[in-house]
Amino acid sequence: MASLTPAGSEPSLEDELTCSICLCLFSSPVTVPCGHNFCGSCLELTWAGAERDLSCPQCRTTFATRPQLRKNTVLCRVVQELQGGLAKAEDAAKTEACEAATTVPCDSCLQALAAKTCLTCMASFCLEHLRPHHESPAFRDHQLCPPLPDLQQRKCASHNKLMELFCREHAACICSTCILSHRLCHTSPLQQAKEEAELALKKRLMQIYNQSGRAAQALGLVKANQSKITETASRKRDLITTEFSEIKALIGEEENRLLKIIGDEEIRVCNKFDYILGVLRSKNNEIQSIRDQIETALTERDDILFLKRAAALQQVTTKDVFTPTIEMDQNILHSAYQSAINIKETVKLLVTQSKEKSAEGTLTSGCRVQPVCFHDSAKCAVSSQIAKLSLLSSIDTAQKPGAPNAASAAAAATKQLIDSFLKKPREELLQYADNITLDYNTAHKQVILSEKYTKISVSEIPLNYSEHPQRFTYCSQVLGFQCFKRGIHYWEVDLQQNNFCGIGICYGSMERQGPESRLGRNGSSWCIEWFNNKISAWHDDVEKCLPNTKATRIGVLLHCDQGFVIFLAVGEKHNLIYKYKAQFTEALYPAFWVFSSGTVLSLCQLKP
Structure with a gap:
């Protein structure tokens, strides 16, 4: 194996002719297109099983297809010449080693230099003491070899014999006696074991080179992907920032418009007040002038002049000050405030939907859920009120003769479906029945829940309910524990004692x-609201008065898919109180409001 070149020194010829895969001199060298040379067998083993995207083991240059390799004959001759020189150098080194070995002392006299080492006697002898091994038949079978300086290290520590074998299972050198305890193991002579170990290490080295190449490619791919992800995230952050800037600009523009409406109304009313203040100041000055004239006349001593002034002042008339009632237009104020509320509700709804979609995407396994594009929807938040009016207008026109056929058909189908439910007897409606219970966490602190959370009444004093973000704090309301997203649902409520309550969703x-x-x-x-004998339908802060219906039990039929809710007076024959048609966008909860201390509502348990 070629020696490593020290850092900073020029590479030798031997280094230049060394294969970078097996780290040995080239054997049948071949040249790849990038100019690097390798042993033909090493390169074939490295590229084994691959036909495309091959890379040079040294410079990592990638080739789309397997290049045609040809033997480098010039390099072969140079390697042969170098091997001849290395053989001579190796022989010289062996000679030097033999000469150095002669410096081993004789184990008998400890004075002369040993000429041979007896592997049977496990000792080194000079020529004089080696004579018995040559002359006596008793030593004829002893194995002699050149002097060995490290003879003790070659002995078995257990049997004091020369270690001649290698145990593969225990990875240890053993002597001929140790083989008894290793009879079930695979043993081989030391030289053979050395050759096998060298071959295995060369194969292992080539595997390491291949793994190193694949690891380098994987490292580069991961770094590229990481850079791409960082760039994508940065670009998306910029886009989201831009979108939210536009949303804030739209909301800010709408805020300025609503504030201007309030400001214009304030200016209009203040201008009226300024005018009235001017009239009142003029009237006050006039009264003050007459008062001064009367006081001056009373000080007149001449009777004739006094009577003249008195007659003139008595003819002067003054009227009491009248202050007209001036108020701001509450419709304008309420409309502006309601617009702000609608924008807030729209944005809140979009944020809630986005969070729900994200949560569903996290919990769903085996599929990828497309996230809600919040910013695109939120851009419409400023014009939510217009969209709502447009939607209501489209529903109204769908029922007119001149509307498109599809909308008219849908409206007619919905109306027919509602009529079919109204004609059903109570027994058929009960197939959609749900037993509603009340949610303690939503109950106002003056709402009393009893009979296993199915009865509602009002307390004169606040109850000791724990704080909860879902609890009503403004009025005595409570929601049902059940929520409905799909399907048809029906429940009934008994009205007891005073009718000061509301029932809805x-x-x-x-x-x-x-x-x-x-x-x-x-x-x-x-909702439907009872205020003593007055019945009203309420939605979006708009009241619609309804005919008085004497009913002690109210049925609520909710159709989530078709988007309507019907309030019925339950009796021998159902009487329609009111129906709402809407496009429900969230889960719906039964809702109840009791605003008189004598009012009691009971939820009917319709299922056994």
């Missing part, structure tokens, strides 16, 4: 605090 994202958390006063809830 709502999204789980409905506000829990503030006036917007009242049932029917937002776009996230639909």
